[in-house]
Amino acid sequence: MESLTDRIDETISDGLDWLNDNWSGFFDALRLVMEGLYNGIEAGLTFPPFFVIAIAAGLLGWWAVRLRFGILSALGLAFCALMGLWPETMQTLALVFTATTIALLIAVPLGIIAGFRPRLHAALLPVLDMVQTLPPYIYLLPAIALLGFGPATALAATVVVAIPPALRLTAHGIRLTPVNFLELGQATGSSGMQMFLKIRLPFAVPSIMAGVNQCLMMALGMVVIAGIVGSGGLGATIYDSVRTLSIGKSIDAGIAIVILTMILDRTTEGAIGRERKAAA
Amino acid sequence: MENEPLIECKSVWKIFGDRSDAAIRAVKERGIGKAEVMQEFNCVVGVADVSLGLGKGEILCVMGLSGSGKSTLIRLFNRLIEPSLGQMLLHGEDIGSMSLERLREVRAKKVGMVFQSVTLLPHRTVLENAAFGLEVQKIDKARRHEIAGAALAKVGLGDWLNRYPHELSGGMQQRVGLARALASDPEIILMDEPFSALDPLIRRQLQNEFRQLSKELGKSALFITHDLDEAIRLGDRIAVMKDGAVVQLGTAEDIVLRPKDAYVEDFVAGVSRLHLVKAHSVMHHVGDFQSRQPGVNPATLPAVPVDAELDTLIQLMTKGHQDSVAVTDAGKLVGVVTLRSLLQGVRGREPTEEIAL
Numbered sequence: 001m002e003s004l005t006d007r008i009d010e011t012i013s014d015g016l017d018w019l020n021d022n023w024s025g026f027f028d029a030l031r032l033v034m035e036g037l038y039n040g041i042e043a044g045l046t047f048p049p050f051f052v053i054a055i056a057a058g059l060l061g062w063w064a065v066r067l068r069f070g071i072l073s074a075l076g077l078a079f080c081a082l083m084g085l086w087p088e089t090m091q092t093l094a095l096v097f098t099a100t101t102i103a104l105l106i107a108v109p110l111g112i113i114a115g116f117r118p119r120l121h122a123a124l125l126p127v128l129d130m131v132q133t134l135p136p137y138i139y140l141l142p143a144i145a146l147l148g149f150g151p152a153t154a155l156a157a158t159v160v161v162a163i164p165p166a167l168r169l170t171a172h173g174i175r176l177t178p179v180n181f182l183e184l185g186q187a188t189g190s191s192g193m194q195m196f197l198k199i200r201l202p203f204a205v206p207s208i209m210a211g212v213n214q215c216l217m218m219a220l221g222m223v224v225i226a227g228i229v230g231s232g233g234l235g236a237t238i239y240d241s242v243r244t245l246s247i248g249k250s251i252d253a254g255i256a257i258v259i260l261t262m263i264l265d266r267t268t269e270g271a272i273g274r275e276r277k278a279a280a
Numbered sequence: 281m282e283n284e285p286l287i288e289c290k291s292v293w294k295i296f297g298d299r300s301d302a303a304i305r306a307v308k309e310r311g312i313g314k315a316e317v318m319q320e321f322n323c324v325v326g327v328a329d330v331s332l333g334l335g336k337g338e339i340l341c342v343m344g345l346s347g348s349g350k351s352t353l354i355r356l357f358n359r360l361i362e363p364s365l366g367q368m369l370l371h372g373e374d375i376g377s378m379s380l381e382r383l384r385e386v387r388a389k390k391v392g393m394v395f396q397s398v399t400l401l402p403h404r405t406v407l408e409n410a411a412f413g414l415e416v417q418k419i420d421k422a423r424r425h426e427i428a429g430a431a432l433a434k435v436g437l438g439d440w441l442n443r444y445p446h447e448l449s450g451g452m453q454q455r456v457g458l459a460r461a462l463a464s465d466p467e468i469i470l471m472d473e474p475f476s477a478l479d480p481l482i483r484r485q486l487q488n489e490f491r492q493l494s495k496e497l498g499k500s501a502l503f504i505t506h507d508l509d510e511a512i513r514l515g516d517r518i519a520v521m522k523d524g525a526v527v528q529l530g531t532a533e534d535i536v537l538r539p540k541d542a543y544v545e546d547f548v549a550g551v552s553r554l555h556l557v558k559a560h561s562v563m564h565h566v567g568d569f570q571s572r573q574p575g576v577n578p579a580t581l582p583a584v585p586v587d588a589e590l591d592t593l594i595q596l597m598t599k600g601h602q603d604s605v606a607v608t609d610a611g612k613l614v615g616v617v618t619l620r621s622l623l624q625g626v627r628g629r630e631p632t633e634e635i636a637l
Binding site for chain 1 (some may be wrong): 318344358360384385386388389392393401403413416417
């Protein structure tokens, strides 16, 4: 029995080595693209003074939820700066935005196709289940083997974790177009494309937006874990303080993560709610 | 009207089930009936050997209970459902063998549809919803909004253009659905129980408006309903459906006075004849009357035209203390209605031989 598992482990290692040897060009390019995207967003977020970002987040919170939430958002971010964690907070935010963007670029089109093709959907489901049930740490190792230490690895692992909820909810939204509206499309002589753009997609938007929200939340969780592989940001702060047993510092970073989570979650939920109210 | 149907179906069948292919072959080759299809092949027969023609400007009501196949039938007319057997003809052109492109064109321009459930897109305004069919036809925005606005004005919603569907009552939402169908100016409108979810008063109001509007615009309509009163109020002709087959096809008066079988008879039992049955259906022919009642001179009786309703006759008899009323066709005496024949008419029977005052 042991020899069998040994052999499986060996095969996996060999596979990784093979990928590294034969596809290194591809993975280097992947790393460059992801890091490029990340550096751009990170520069955009850290270039202005902290209060500009805080006020912008506040205004967004006001628009999406209400004034009180907007003020709390701005104060929350200012507090992160006050704790001396501003660059780390913005790095984490940049990681989340980058990973979410990449994840959505993959998940939404794939979800739409899966929504139309029950077979593809059925084939994807077990894969999604597996990705979502494996402990998220698992993705860090192969990523580090292929992409090396740094933000690219964190991003790759985060993208993998963030794809499933967005994909599921997109496919769900496309599949659940009410039958009578499909009949309406047919009876008015709509083409396949018109049916998709004018009927299926509008009905799927709320579900897709819920997928975006879930995607952000998953990404935030994973980006912190990815501190171990040198992602930088608050995850790295926590990992460092764990190693040096500086409890105070780790709690500070934890608070910053909670603030970030609440702002992202409530603001996107609020924005979806507004969308829905306008539609309903 | 029946001479040249605008759209018609000829012996169409719709058979659902795992062995529907075999069942269809058996119908085609051996000419088996509905009962055999169900027994031998364990298939569900949605529509069984139905032939119907819709004339120009006609409203044809298809009436049946749920499960009678009426919703399946109406969907065969614009091929939302493919017929298993038989032909659907639009101006003599076989709908079943149209290319998808031609079918889309027909659906967009010739055959409109209004649904039972409110199918207004929630994120679009009333105007945008009414313009949906035109948008699909790629008519530019200004033009389609103009046409849709005019259609909404016709159904009395001219002031609601920029509202959203959820701001409208159920009756108003169905009006938008009707305006959307009218905006494409189709020759034929398929109405799939459009008013059945509305409350009775609004329903009657919409029925009257719909009849008036479709007559005014010269539209032909196939109107599905489970409500006999609605069928009577709207239909120039009524087809009664049961288990996928048309049991009886005729005018409202035909169906009420001369039900073909016990099923139809049961159906029409509760219907008030007062505004439905006309004088000519309850009168005795003038010759018969005179031979039995030589003492009465019909010329001295108050007279009504042949298409006078029973209600008018009753009013006349009760007010004038008359026992009989003369019936004239273009001024010429053709028959006499007696109290007895009138009462039989109210019950839904044709006058018996016996003539008595």
